[in-house]
Amino acid sequence: MVLNCCVNGQAVWSDVEPRLLLSDFLRHTLRLTGTHVGCEMGACGACTVIVDGDAVRSCLIFAAQVDGADIRTVESLDSNGSMSLVQELFHRHHALQCGYCTSGFLMTITAALERGALPQSDEATREFLSGNICRCTGYQSIVDAVLELIR
């Protein structure tokens, strides 16, 4: 199927198998391996990317479905080698250890920041982050990064 979309500001044209997942298209076809695949069944959130402004799980969308869409991955966050504010705060709060889940967290938080939909309390932050699983940090440092972002 023909796929025309915009990935990280670049126009992309491709002929894709209908069965190809967006996560595999990004990683294998475009070689944008910053998007990670964890569970491949929509539970872990590692593959979260932004499609037309919304944080979505790229393992639950077929590539052919994003025809005409604007897609952003973790590779779009820094500019000229300097980190985005969310990345800076993750760095400052040590909100990652192995880093496998990090790109998913960053994209979830970035989408909410851009939409003005960030949570406003500690408890709401934990609920907001419940769609992303981290097996290293115990979440506290990630929550701290988001809370500083809100402030």
Added chain:
Amino acid sequence: MVCPNALNEVLDLLALHADAKVLAGGQSLVPMMNLRLVQPELLIDLNRVRGLSDISFADGELRIGAMVRQKALFGHPLVERHSPLIAAAMPHIGHVQTRNRGTIGGSIAHADPAAELPLVVAALNGTLVVQSKRGVRKISADSFFVDGLTTTLESDELLTEIRLPSAPVGISVAFREFARRHGDFAIASACVQLSDRELVAALGGVGGRPHICRDLSEAFSRGCPGSDRLSTLIAHEVGLLQPQSDLQASAEYRRHLACLALTKCLQQVMS
């Protein structure tokens, strides 16, 4: 996979391909495809079909298009005014990423016994509007949900709209669920709506389909029961459940949680 733009095209395709599956938000179907539990011959993507994403109010009913995303239900003024029970359930439904894609119609047609939207629609006995080349059918939620992942939807039919009776003024609603992680499907859940005329209550995650607490409603129609009588009534409803044991919870634990969820809901609406 085909991506039609018009409802007619979808109905034509469904009439031709009995093994076709329709793809709405994909938040349940695609995981099942990724696990190879489902291998449809043909996938009909509804995401470009026009006219399935409206929320309106007409003839005393809230009408929600099947492709309305869960994020659009969240905080929608018509939903909050006419169906506060849906509004109460919304924060429990999935996570921000799944609500951005997941649809009300997809959740209801999928009929996961632990899902929140089928529970609420069953509790309110909403009407499911389904269409096929043969015409339009309106099915009450009570006769729509048959068992886990099983509804009375025929293979050539598409769920196009969900209609809910407008909630009476001055009602109170409650929704409680127990899940391993916030936003996950419930191990057990309960929802209750109380007006000066009637009480509706339903339990989810504790059987193949939502359990409607009819005896409890019947008791309330004869007057508000005292606390001892209420405990007996709750125990009676929970005794009717036939939950499954699985990796998440034993049947007995599910009954226990259902009892707790229903009790808390009733306390909330009666306070």
